[in-house]
Amino acid sequence: MIQYIFRFIPASVSLVWVIVSVSVLLFLYVQLSVLSRREPPGPRPLPLLGNLFQVDLKRLDQSLFDLSKKYGPVFLVSFGPKKVVVLAGYRTVKQALVNQANEFGNREVTPIFYDFNKEHGILFANGDSWKEMRRFTLSTLRDFGMGKSISEQRIIEECGWLIEEFDQFQGKPFDDTHTISYAVSNVLSGLMFGKRFEYRDPLLQAIVNRDNETIYLTGTASILIYNMFPWMGPWLKNWKALMKNMEDGKADLGKIITELKDTLDSDTCRCFVDVFLTQKQNLKGNNHTHYHDDNLLYTVMNLFAAGTDTTATTINWCLLFMAKYPHIQERVQEELNQVVGSRQVRIEDRKNLPFTDAVIHESQRLANIAPMAIPHTTSKDVIFQGYFIKKGTTVLPLLTSVLYDESEWESPRTFNPSHFLDKEGKFIKRDAFMPFSAGRRVCLGESLARMDIFLFFTSLLQHFSFTPPAGISEDELDLTPVVGFTLAPQPQGLCALSKKYGPVFQIYFGPKKVVVLAGYRTVKQALVNHAVEFGNREVTPIFYDFNKGHGILFANGDSWREMRRFSLTTLKDFGMGKRLSEEKIIEECYYLIEEFERFKGKPFINSQAIHYAVSNVMSAVTFGKRFEYTDPVFQAMVDRDNESIHLAGTASVMIYNLLPWLGPYLKNWRDLMKNIEDGKSDIGKIIADLKNTLDPNLCRCFVDAFLIRKQNLEESKINSSLYNDNNLLYSVMNLFGAGNDTTGNTLKWCLLYMAKHPCVQEQVQDELKRVVGSRQVRVEDRKNLPFTDAVIHESQRLANIGPMALPHATSQDVTFQGYFIKKGTTVIPLLTSVLYDESEWESPYSFNPSHFLDKEGKFIKRDAFLAFSAGRRACLGKVWPEWSSFCSSPPCSSTLLLPLRLEFQRMSWI
Ligand code: HEM
Missing domain, CATH: 1.10.630.10 (Cytochrome P450)
Structure with a gap:
């Protein structure tokens, strides 16, 4: 065809025509490829320091949320030399994590995460090893009753111990943070090791307190700086404290695992560790197996670290909201009284407790304990909302911007259980309720955590009313969080007033x-x-x-x-x-x-x-x-x-x-x-x-x-x-x-x-x-x-x-x-x-x-x-x-x- 056209035009003209056409095509190609490689917008970075001075490292999630109002739902910030893409707002976060789950589903292994787990386990791992450990953990925990009646029974037993512990304070102010963590940790311990610990047991206290400290330290400004300039580690106090915590944690959990190893009977598996060890034995001789000691140790450590602080912190927030809003606490107690009476609450009661359920959801939404999830990376080059994001780019799904999204919530910054209730007072699910994140990396313990929170919260409210300590009014209770890797409430010495003593x-x-x-x-x-x-x-x-x-x-x-x-x-x-x-x-x-x-x-x-x-x-x-x-x-x-x-x-x-x-x-x-x-x-x-x-x-x-x-x-x-x-x-x-x-x-x-x-x-x-x-x-x-x-x-x-x-x-x-x-x-x-x-x-x-x-x-x-x-x-x-x-x-x-x-x-x- 082209030859046919050329036959009718003089040779000089055809050469010019070819050159022009090729140039136009080339120009278009370059433009298109520039366009398709367009980076997301963002504040202009300074050499070496990036945008460090444009964000508040002490409340990073909030300052990124503010930046999203200026730069839109997908934008770029530089932490030192490191470029990070931030995703903001429900629609964008969901589109990335759910609709493009593979592209956005890798974990960012920052220097501190690498120090923690050397890419073993689940939390800070990728590739086949992560996939196998996540799959194995989910199915094994389900076999051991996660989200089912066996774990319900375990939690109920633990509620009894927790109530007994609260009773000992006889209505006086106390810091409930540790006690709740011990109870939550014991539920996990039952699944992982087949046993619970006394709350006074120094081993339990050490494991829990160390994990809580680690989560706090990981979110501090000095560790954010360490992630940008890892060579600074040995000069940073927080980094040294974290490394010590890691070693001590490995030693303590290592000992428990060794005891289980020594008493292992493959025919009667008592717990998660037993199942792992049995699987390891079965695969003996396979050089490419993921079932090795490092994966066992770090997976167990991950579950304790990811499951204890998060769940306990959420319960703490729920109780703080109850002390701050006593009329809401009264309504929850009234509903519990009407529907359940004095018997033990069970998971199946949830559907008949719409107001209580709404209060729990609203507490979790407003508490927003994991404001930036855990950083992801892209697993390949990806074009997202018109922007080019290179393979391996760090991505922050800003959960704050989802849980406080103004186009999703009627009153994003206030405690308002009606967010989860329809006009008849029935419970309604809300898509933008995403405290466990979403997609391939969605929280692995979500069903267990939801069970924990519901049963601990309702059992506590059946037995106690939570109030501020004497001399402090409800208004004076402070909702400003302590910022670490998670957002925890400040200890304020709430009082748990027993309801069990009746009218006389x-x-x-x-x-x-x-x-x-x-x-x-x-x-x-x-x-x-x-x-x-x-x-x-x-x-x-x-x-x-x-x-x-x-x-x-x-x-x-x-x-x-x-x-x-x-x-x-x-x-x-x-x-x-x-x-x-x-x-x-x-x-x-x-x-x-x-x-x-x-x-x-x-x-x-x-x-x-x-x-x-x-x-x-x-x-x-x-x-x-x-x-x-x-x-x-x-x-x-x-x-x-x-x-x-x-x-x-x-x-x-x-x-x-x-x-x-x-x-x-x-x-x-x-x-x-x-x-x-x-x-x-x-x-x-x-x-x-x-x-x-x-x-x-x-x-x-x-x-x-x-x-x-x-x-x-x-x-x-x-x-x-x-x-x-x-x-x-x-x-x-x-x-x-x-x-x-x-x-x-x-x-x-x-x-x-x-x-x-x-x-x-x-x-x-x-x-x-x-x-x-x-x-x-x-x-x-x-x-x-x-x-x-x-x-x-x-x-x-x-x-x-x-x-x-x-x-x-x-x-x-x-x-x-x-x-x-x-x-x-x-x-x-x-x-x-x-x-x-x-x-x-x-x-x-x-x-x-x-x-x-x-x-x-x-x-x-x-x-x-x-x-x-x-x-x-x-x-x-x-x-x-x-x-x-x-x-x-x-x-x-x-x-x-x-x-x-x-x-x-x-x-x-x-
Ligand atoms: C209220 C309680 C909890 C909250 C709010 C919570 C929230 C989260 C969030 C936001 C993530 C990061 C998801 C992402 O990267 O996009 C996560 C990951 C994870 N959570 Fe939870 N979590 C809770 C309880 C638990 C419990 C009880 C367990 C253990 C049984 C657990 C185990 C994990 C693990 C292993 C991961 C890593 C998943 C992966 O990288 O594949 N979490 N959680």
Whole structure:
């Protein structure tokens, strides 16, 4: 054909034509081959150092993830002279590791990995030896029950030991890292050696602790540098420590293998090592066999190293998340309780525990313990997403970028179990859940690890609740990982509080035995059905210092009974819960509103004004007068009370209660004593004024009523010993002290909840506008304000301001729920456990006014609303009947209607 064409064109033209054509073809070929050899983009490297200054070696995965945002999902970075291709994002990592599994399936044997295993074993090996060891290991471990019921049984047995170990800490903070590693290692040991070790066995401890240290050291910056410049090794401390660990590890595991060798019986294989040795014997004489001592030793070492730290670290993260998010922990425990009860959890339960399963998956996702998997290399030249990657190039599958991929996860950086739940709460698998990596090098122990994590986690949560140590809040628990080859949580001394003791249990505070009552049913049963037996007050040394057994709060016997009865009837006479007190509260509201308005909508601390308003209502009833908020005596009285309540709960005063002789050496005790003396003096003066102006025909207040009663009794020569000055002084101090802090704090919580949930605040204001309009709110409006009423109750429930009530004591020997409790035993009615009781409240830990509303939006009373405690010692105001009046509010400020209403609740406190 070409000859035919040439025949028609002159020779000179045809030569030019040939030259041009060949040139074009050549040009195209060169362009194409340049294009097809195009390297992935990436930051410009410096000679010799590469991109070392553009990445943070202390958090390499994160800084590579950041670079991927600029350079795309396939990019090149240079660590020193070494070029590394990074794969980022779920789609890219999956495309490489799964769709092009062969090309991306080799292991990068860095200098440190070579030092570890000399290319034997599985983790850091390639080629036929790796293939044979991986195949053999997978099938042998499966024969020995990996992912099946035999290993389930082993794990369950180990759960028992682990729980026993946790129990020994009796709820005190401890570092659970090692213990969990021992348990996980023992499961592997059962498969590999056919035996488990005691947790105290120095051999087990040495193997596990060394492996953990090795994994940490391998990820340090100095070892990354060693991998670039191996000649530096002997000068690097971490490298020397790693080499020593390797030698010691080889010696320890070598000894165990030798023992098994010496007792080998090929007909009854006890474990993985036996099967390997038998296979080796069978292949004797074959010069090309992979079944030699090095492969045995390094495979065993690999499985321990790869399986122990990873699994234990994951369980540790799960527990840390539970301590940090207690409402999620509660839900897991609730689900376990409903589905499994108290029997042992089994793998087959998993399908019926969707929330628990979601929590485990989400913990593993967010923990992201193997952020860059283990480096791979390309097994041949490959064109990937248009880029040319040469055979032997190091490849990092960036698992961080998969587990935190913004196009895959709704809220990648937050702990959100809903990532794994559908709308009906059923568990859903997510493709981008890849903590075990994928493809040819996918984690070999995945099925065992998943079984370990599920059974250890659920068994632990059946027996314990995990909390931060005393003095640390959930918010303060730190989720920043310790960066090594894996990302581990920082040891934070979590407490494993045993759940096994049930609703009546005893604990010791120093030498003092205390019985705790937990849950609505138990607290009610004790305080209401056994009111007399559980109705005494525990008078601790500090309570005795406060009142010397007089007054109401910290008194017992006839004196307490008479003072409580007298206070109750007198306060009622003075209009507590009636129109009279409604008017007093309304008057005080005006002052409080005036105070708030002074700030003209700017941020301010509302504490003091609220406490002053609350105290003034009490003062009106007790002393017949109110104080200006700027009055220094009044301020001192209120502030002192608040400080005393704070100080009485401090650790040093708790210690004083155990060892009272320490008092004079404790600053808080001395401050408290001064507060008491100053308070006595201030209130004493007010009482003295009232005494001096007393007119028996005109009773102005509670103090007057007491003094008149005293006079009458003295005149009629009736034994009046209970109506003495001490009882007057301390009863007044008690009413003042008990009402001020509690009511003030409740009010503050209400306001805070309104600010936090503006839509609820709006609903309250809408209802008030609809029902009351601009006129004054009155107590009788309450029945027409169901939502507002529900919001107030719910605020009080969630605020839980008196979490342990005040300690009680048994007034006589009592047998309760089958337990004998001696007369005089201190009893704590745990109101937290009532107000947050999972079997009473639909969502105990969230602010949910529907707890107090029926389907039609009507207000409903809830029995478990025991914010004022119950029984003989219930808050003094609680015994009054339903409110007969409701306070009103000035029309100017609708946001203040809420505090006004709460002001009434306060009456029921006192
Ligand atoms: C939560 C626990 C675990 C996690 C998150 C985990 C994760 C991983 C990851 C990311 C890899 C690297 C995959 C890659 O290179 O692409 C890996 C490899 C490996 N894992 Fe695991 N692993 C866990 C538990 C275990 C257990 C229990 C064992 C032992 C029974 C084990 C044995 C191995 C081995 C031998 C390899 C190397 C596979 C190979 O190179 O062919 N892992 N694992």
